[in-house]
Amino acid sequence: MADVPDRIDLDRHRDLGSWGYNRPVRYAVLSLLTAVVVLGLANLFGQRPATSAAEGPRASLEVYAPERVRGGLLYEARFTIDAHEALAHAVLELAPGWAESQQINTIEPSPIAETSRDGKLLLTLGAVEKGRHFTLYMQFQVNPTNIGHRSTDVSLYDGDVRLVTVERTLTVFP
Numbered sequence: 001m002a003d004v005p006d007r008i009d010l011d012r013h014r015d016l017g018s019w020g021y022n023r024p025v026r027y028a029v030l031s032l033l034t035a036v037v038v039l040g041l042a043n044l045f046g047q048r049p050a051t052s053a054a055e056g057p058r059a060s061l062e063v064y065a066p067e068r069v070r071g072g073l074l075y076e077a078r079f080t081i082d083a084h085e086a087l088a089h090a091v092l093e094l095a096p097g098w099a100e101s102q103q104i105n106t107i108e109p110s111p112i113a114e115t116s117r118d119g120k121l122l123l124t125l126g127a128v129e130k131g132r133h134f135t136l137y138m139q140f141q142v143n144p145t146n147i148g149h150r151s152t153d154v155s156l157y158d159g160d161v162r163l164v165t166v167e168r169t170l171t172v173f174p
Contacts, residue, residue, distance in 0.1 A: 043068075044068075047066050047069060047070065047075065049064050049076075050064075050065070050067050051063070051064050052167075052168050054164040054165055054166045055164065056084075056163045056164040057084065058084055058085045058163050059081055059084055059085070059090075059128075059163045059164060060082045061079065061154065061156045061166055062080040062082075062166075063077065063078070063154050063166045064077065064078040064079075064080070065077035065152075066170075067168065067169065067170060067171065069142050069171075069173070070174070071146055071147065071174055072141070072142060072143075074105070074139065075139070075140055075141075076137060076138070076139050076140075077098075077137070077138045077139075077140065078137055079137075079138070080133060081125070081128055081134040081136075083129060083130055083134070084131075086127070087127060087128040088127055088158060088159065089124070089127070089158055089159040090124075090127070090158060091123065091124050091159070092111075092123045092125060092154060092155070092156060092157075093120050093121070093122055093123075093155040093157060094121040094123070095151045095152055095153040096119045096121075096151070097150025097169075098150075098152050099121060100150055101172075102141065102146065103140065103143070104140055105139040105141060106137070106138065106139040107123070107137070108137045111125055112124045112126050123136070142172055144174075146172045147172050148172060149169055150169065150172070151170075152170045153165060153166065153168060154168070
């Protein structure tokens with residue numbers, strides 16, 4: 001029989017006697033990976049949209065967008081305004097979390113004006129007649145390094161008068 005080469009430990013290299021080849025350790029690692037896959041299939045890590053809404057005497061606002069997303073994900077948010085009274089100058093105010101570490105790819109229909117106030121995005125939509133709906137679509141892409149929680153509140157104004165606010169939080173997974 002040939003001599004064992006230097007730096008070779010027969011128990012570890014031939015007989016696989018180290019802790020890494022121990023069956024319980026292998027089963028534990030495999031179970032952990034399986035649990036992550038099952039939780040992803042159960043939508044724990046996001047992407048499925050959720051509806052958040054607020055209603056006031058003059059208008060109601062509905063936001064349909066995911067509350068949990070993953071880095072690199074492309075997703076859409078839908079903002080629906082129902083005017084109970086005529087709105088002369090409808091403005092959506094989006095919290096900074098809508099733009100922080102995300103790209104805004106598209107806004108349809110295009111707002112009349114876009115600006116910011118105290119770090120929040122203001123989208124001027126114009127007039128909305130009583131009893132009418134106005135729907136705004138926005139497409140986003142999450143930066144892969146964006147991890148954590150962001151406020152994605154949305155407020156509806158008529159001019160400078162706040163009508164309703166939808167409070168939301170966006171959770172970004174790696």
